[in-house]
Amino acid sequence: MSPAAADRAAESLLAFWAEAGVDAMLLDEPVDRIEAGKFVAPRPPERKAATNPAAARAAAPSPDIAAAVAEARELAAQAQDLDALKAAIAAFDGCPLKFAGARQAVFARGAPDAPLMIVGEGPGGEEDARGEPFVGRAGQLLDRMLAAAGLTDRVFITNTVFWRPPGNRTPAPSEQLVCAPFVERAIELVAPKMLLLAGGAAAKSMLKREEGILSLRGRWFEWRSSDGRLELPAMPTLHPAFLLRQPGAKKKAWSDLLTLMERLDRPERGA
């Protein structure tokens, strides 16, 4: 192999690793993977489990998780604006991802009074470094799609978890569960008209559904806050990172966005 071809092969391998979340050979601080893994717990109970007390008991979160959720709820409820919510998230120690190698908490970006809130899965390497969601390659694609749809200034963007999962793995349901009160509070404070859920991990955790994203995408669901006081239309769509890997799927995501925009701009009944 010529030196130039070897350079290209090495670059391509590094790009592949970076995409998979391997962006450092060694971290500055050791990571206790056993401690981080302990927290992984069963999925949150599905709503239908409530009708069956035995199943509801079996699916109930562990005491650690329940305590972290309760603390998150209290902190989130005290936050009277988005800055206070951001500070509360940064101070919250109840999500194990915070101690699994993440550099900082990544909360949100966008218009604080946006009619559309986008909820992604969780921060990746670029987001972890910069402290803002969706600023890496997937985020740039998302921004291009939003710009093409004329939505750039009409979105507020956050994630189901606020710390980068190690190796960019999918966040565990328990990790999403403890962050959920902050996501709910963000929804309450921004008061969007609707939600766009980017990718299967966001759709499943926000909607408490088990189906894959290919069956959920492009359909309307009702998102409900945990106390049932808030309800919003929510549409799952394909994650932009998936679109980078499968460009042929972009037309499906675009069609989802068009369906969503039609409803976003529909005059409210009685208005």
Ligand code: URA
């Ligand atoms: N993927 C996500 O789901 N969220 C981000 O913030 C970045 C990439």
